[in-house]
Amino acid sequence: MYTDEGHGGRGVEMADDWDGELRLIVRNLGDTINVDLQLNDRLVKSVNSFYNLADVNEPTLLFTIDLDRKVVGVFPLITYRTSNIYSQKYKKIHSIWFELPPDDWDAPTDHDSAIEFLKTYLPGGFVHDPTYGLGVTKEFRPIIHAIEEIEGVSRIVIGTKETTRHEHSIFYFRESDFFNLRTVFGRTTRRHQQESLMERNILAHNNVLHNVYPDKYRLTGQARFTSSSGGKMLRKRCFREKTGLPCSRPSWATPQLLQIAIRRNLCNCKRIWSW
Secondary structure, three states, rough: OOOOOOOOOOOOOOOOOOOOEEEEEEEEEEOEEEEEEEEHHHHHHHHHHHHHOOOOOOOEEEEEEEEEEEEEEOOOOOOOOOOOOOOOOOOOOOOOEOOOOOOOOOOOOOHHHHHHHHHHHHOOEEEEOHHHHHOHHHHHHHHHHOOOOOOOOOEEEOOOOOOEEOOEEEEEHHHHHEEEHHHHHHHHHHHHHHHHHHHHHHHHHHHHHHHHOOOOOOOOOOEEEOOOOOOEEOOOOOOOOOOOOOOOOOOOOOHHHHHHHHHOOOOHHHHHHHO
16 A cells, blocks of 8 residues: 555656756556656756766656545655755655545646645645655654654555554554644744744844944843854843843843743843833
8 A cells, every 4th residue: 555666757758848847747547646756957967967977857756646545655855956866855764645535636637736736735744845855844854753763664654544653664643643743843843933033132132232332222131142252152241230220121022032031041130021
C-alpha cells in the first residue's frame, strides 16, 4: 500500500512547446496518478554547469495518488541550487502518506489542477508549493528528525484508523496525534516569536532612540549591543532613577509583551509594568 516504488519517474517525453518554467506533469496510470516535478530549466542548467553534471533536466516523481485506497504519497525533494538537486529532501524519510476525503474530491489532470490539489488536500504543517519540494514546513522538521532516529524507517503514514507506532520501515501516526503535536508546535513557535519580538524591540529602542535622544528615551530592558563593547551583550540598568520616578514605559510595550517581560525578568523595576 505505502511503497516508495517509482520514485524518480524518469523517461517522460517533453512537449516541444515547454517554456522552461517549473511544471507538474500528470500521468494517469489507471488506478494510480503520478505527478512529476520538472524544475525551472535555467536553474537546473545553471546547477549542472556549476557542478559539472550532465546537462539534463528530467522530471522526478513528486507525489502519487492511489485512487482505489484514496491515499496520497508525497516524495519531498531538494529543489534549491545544489549538486543534490532533485534528490530526496530528508536523510532517511523517502515518502509521507496521508488519507484523502472518502468522497467528493477531484483528481488532478494537468499542471494547474495539480497545484490546486496540493493547496486543497495537503494537511496543515506541510509545504504546499512544489517550488520548495513539498514535505513538512521548517517548524515541524524536528518531527522528521526524531522519526529518522529509528533505524530502518523510510516512510511516514498519517491516518485516522492508525495507532501511532513503528512497524518495519513505516512510522504510523494517528491523525489526531499528529494534529495535537502540530498544535503544540505552533503554540511554542508563536510564544518564542513573541518573546523574540519583545527583545528585538528593546534592542531597537536602546540603540536607536536612546542613543540619539538619551534624555527623552530612557534605557530599558535587559541588555544591548554597542560598538564600543565589541559586540558584547551588556547589562543595563532598569530601575527608578535617583529622583524616585519609575522608568518610562516604551511605546511598544503592549500588555501581552509586558507579561512576557515580567515572566522572563527583563526588568528589575516592577513599577515599569504597573500602569
